[in-house]
Amino acid sequence: MISKEANVKGWDWTISSRTKWWGWDFKELWSYHHLLTGLVRREFLLNYQQTILGPVWILVQPVITMFTYVLVFDKLVGIPTGTLPPVLFYLSGIIIWNFFSDSLGGASNTFRENAHIFSKVYFPRLIMPFSMLVTHFLRFLVQFIFFLIMIGLYVIFGGMPVSFSIWTLFVPLILLLIGGMGMAFGLVLSVTTAKYRDLGNLVPLAVRLLMFLTPVIYPLATVSEEIRWLVLWNPLTPLFEAFRFALLGEGTFTAIQLVYSGVCTVLLFMAGLMVFNKKGDKLIDVI
Amino acid sequence: MSEVVIQVEKLTKHYRLGTIGTGSLRQDLQRWWTTSVRRQEDPFFRLESADGNTAPSDKNNLWALRDINFEIKQGEVWGIIGQNGAGKSTLLKILSRIVRPTSGVVRGKGKISSMLEVGTGFHPELTGRENVYISGYILGMTKEEIKSKFDEIIAFSGIEKFIDTPVKRYSSGMYVRLAFAVAAHLEPDILIIDEVLAVGDADFQKKCLGKMREVSQSEGRTILFVSHSSQAVVNLCDKALWLHQGKMKDIGSAHEIVSRYINSIQKFKLSQSWSTPEEAPGNSQVRFSYVKLIPQLGNPDDIMDIRVPLTVKFGIWNMADDVMLGFGLHLYTYSGECIFDVPSPSIVCQKGLVEAECTIPGDFLNDGSYYISIIVVRNTSVALFTFEECLSFELEDYRGPIQWFDKWMGAVRPKLPFRVRQTENVFQ
Numbered sequence: 115m116i117s118k119e120a121n122v123k124g125w126d127w128t129i130s131s132r133t134k135w136w137g138w139d140f141k142e143l144w145s146y147h148h149l150l151t152g153l154v155r156r157e158f159l160l161n162y163q164q165t166i167l168g169p170v171w172i173l174v175q176p177v178i179t180m181f182t183y184v185l186v187f188d189k190l191v192g193i194p195t196g197t198l199p200p201v202l203f204y205l206s207g208i209i210i211w212n213f214f215s216d217s218l219g220g221a222s223n224t225f226r227e228n229a230h231i232f233s234k235v236y237f238p239r240l241i242m243p244f245s246m247l248v249t250h251f252l253r254f255l256v257q258f259i260f261f262l263i264m265i266g267l268y269v270i271f272g273g274m275p276v277s278f279s280i281w282t283l284f285v286p287l288i289l290l291l292i293g294g295m296g297m298a299f300g301l302v303l304s305v306t307t308a309k310y311r312d313l314g315n316l317v318p319l320a321v322r323l324l325m326f327l328t329p330v331i332y333p334l335a336t337v338s339e340e341i342r343w344l345v346l347w348n349p350l351t352p353l354f355e356a357f358r359f360a361l362l363g364e365g366t367f368t369a370i371q372l373v374y375s376g377v378c379t380v381l382l383f384m385a386g387l388m389v390f391n392k393k394g395d396k397l398i399d400v401i
Numbered sequence: 402m403s404e405v406v407i408q409v410e411k412l413t414k415h416y417r418l419g420t421i422g423t424g425s426l427r428q429d430l431q432r433w434w435t436t437s438v439r440r441q442e443d444p445f446f447r448l449e450s451a452d453g454n455t456a457p458s459d460k461n462n463l464w465a466l467r468d469i470n471f472e473i474k475q476g477e478v479w480g481i482i483g484q485n486g487a488g489k490s491t492l493l494k495i496l497s498r499i500v501r502p503t504s505g506v507v508r509g510k511g512k513i514s515s516m517l518e519v520g521t522g523f524h525p526e527l528t529g530r531e532n533v534y535i536s537g538y539i540l541g542m543t544k545e546e547i548k549s550k551f552d553e554i555i556a557f558s559g560i561e562k563f564i565d566t567p568v569k570r571y572s573s574g575m576y577v578r579l580a581f582a583v584a585a586h587l588e589p590d591i592l593i594i595d596e597v598l599a600v601g602d603a604d605f606q607k608k609c610l611g612k613m614r615e616v617s618q619s620e621g622r623t624i625l626f627v628s629h630s631s632q633a634v635v636n637l638c639d640k641a642l643w644l645h646q647g648k649m650k651d652i653g654s655a656h657e658i659v660s661r662y663i664n665s666i667q668k669f670k671l672s673q674s675w676s677t678p679e680e681a682p683g684n685s686q687v688r689f690s691y692v693k694l695i696p697q698l699g700n701p702d703d704i705m706d707i708r709v710p711l712t713v714k715f716g717i718w719n720m721a722d723d724v725m726l727g728f729g730l731h732l733y734t735y736s737g738e739c740i741f742d743v744p745s746p747s748i749v750c751q752k753g754l755v756e757a758e759c760t761i762p763g764d765f766l767n768d769g770s771y772y773i774s775i776i777v778v779r780n781t782s783v784a785l786f787t788f789e790e791c792l793s794f795e796l797e798d799y800r801g802p803i804q805w806f807d808k809w810m811g812a813v814r815p816k817l818p819f820r821v822r823q824t825e826n827v828f829q
Contacts, residue, residue, distance in 0.1 A: 125508040149538035236498040
């Protein structure tokens with residue numbers, strides 16, 4: 115949108131029909147960082163301001179889901195969770211899966227939900243998906259702290275050994291990769307679902323199915339060797355296992371699998387940015 | 402002179418109507434297969450030939466803008482006028498970087514902010530205060546900027562008391578005032594405004610116009626302004642661009658372009674009449690039978706210039722007995738300023754036709770376009786009906802021996818007694 119050669123001829127900016135795969139103006143993006151924090155603030159105010167329980171709602175959903183999973187998958191189906199208490203096992207899976215799927219969903223709705231704003235005012239469109247990512251990260255952070263408290267309770271009252279290790283330091287990186295992958299998928303989907311409405315109906319279903327191919331409700335160790343490839347192609351799998359290993363001390367992954375996840379995330383993220391950059395501007399005519 | 406801040410070159414925006422581009426994956430895949438893989442013609446759309454000679458009347462094509470070229474200098478205030486569908490909003494959307502042109506280039510200097518809608522980014526659930534911040538951010542302000550101007554914004558909007566109330570409880574007027582107040586405190590180099598003044602009460606409109614004028618004059622800000630109010634364009638803008646069906650029809654000083662535009666959209670009405678009261682304009686008490694403007698021409702082929710006296714004649718059907726009726730004749734310039742409001746004497750009327758006549762003397766009005774509204778008044782106090790813009794006409798210029806060729810100033814050009822004499826001779 116803002117081409118560099120324009121500066122040479124004495125103009126600050128030019129608008130033409132050409133869109134580029136690359137050409138992010140990070141300085142411009144940064145100049146809108148107040149908008150990002152404002153949008154995050156708005157999201158929280160809208161969701162929790164006029165409710166009685168307020169931010170407690172952030173915890174209600176994962177806790178209830180956790181109880182359901184414990185009831186169904188542990189008590190009824192009897193999926194083994196290794197030496198880990200089922201409560202912590204499921205809670206850990208639920209909060210990072212939610213972080214992934216919320217980041218994905220938030221970014222994928224960028225054009226459909228903001229069409230009325232995008233058609234009236236210009237700002238770097240990327241601000242919107244980033245604000246969703248930050249919002250969901252903050253929400254995750256609250257759940258994460260709750261999860262740490264739960265670990266503490268189990269350690270103190272349940273006699274569970276403390277299993278923090280050098281890998282615990284990798285938790286921020288793991289979260290970055292999970293959020294990045296969610297947003298990367300979301301960016302691609304935001305463009306494609308805005309253009310092809312049919313896909314919009316498919317996305318929630320696909321995300322739900324993907325959950326069963328990710329070790330959320332079962333540990334990778336319980337998957338038999340013959341069908342483990344079904345789960346291992348998924349770049350999320352090593353991240354989930356590593357997350358559990360880093361905090362709970364049990365998880366199956368190798369360093370190479372983690373590198374695979376990292377490379378996948380970076381490539382997907384770049385592809386997402388490119389599609390968003392190239393096609394996003396032209397979408398306003400269509401949506 | 403001041404430098405050019407926006408340069409628009411051969412700007413064209415083309416929309417394909419119908420099924421094209423409306424989002425069917427199957428069609429896009431089919432198109433991709435035939436055009437990219439099999440290298441054949443687009444099955445859904447024939448691309449226009451390279452010289453762009455495709456008939457614009459083709460029902461699948463819409464040329465929202467075609468070959469627009471202009472330059473805007475720093476500090477100028479531009480009005481963009483044209484009928485619905487002329488491409489005004491498309492042009493503003495391209496300039497504000499919301500949509501991409503099909504071809505052509507816009508080059509510019511400085512920070513640009515646009516206000517194509519009142520209250521973009523406002524959320525009904527949030528308080529006025531929160532909304533000021535969020536919409537300020539969306540319009541490109543920084544936190545510090547908003548903070549430093551917050552009190553000013555609130556004072557301008559005049560809703561101090563309700564600033565911590567969710568805007569969903571605001572009246573629509575309050576909402577608009579707050580939203581405009583934020584935008585009015587933007588400090589871009591170029592400000593783009595679309596139709597926003599159409600909302601809000603008259604006082605607030607004046608305040609906004611005043612603020613905009615102040616800003617453009619004192620701070621050298623460039624403003625682009627689309628409005629249906631030709632009065633606002635004349636009052637506010639130096640220059641105007643007239644778009645017609647996506648093309649540039651005319652460009653120049655706001656005054657000239659607006660009067661040309663108005664002349665073109667409204668044919669002059671020198672007389673109107675109705676044969677039955679049922680279809681005539683009016684209400685249950687009075688209805689107009691006819692209105693006529695009769696120029697007192699010496700010869701029917703003479704042109705109507707400023708020397709010609711004009712007789713306004715009209716008749717109304719009076720529907721009630723024993724009412725005292727009088728009339729008022731309002732003469733307006735085409736830009737909407739009232740030149741005069743002349744009352745008639747009132748008489749007691751019975752049911753039936755009431756006729757009236759008034760003559761505007763020659764050598765009184767300036768050249769230009771005018772329209773007349775007639776108001777019917779009962780008991781010299783109650784306005785029964787106003788027939789707006791019932792007559793319109795144009796007076797040609799006549800200067801006689803005067804060799805002054807510029808536009809003659811003023812709304813009227815009366816021939817007043819003007820004595821000139823020499824009283825002393827200083828040269829010995």
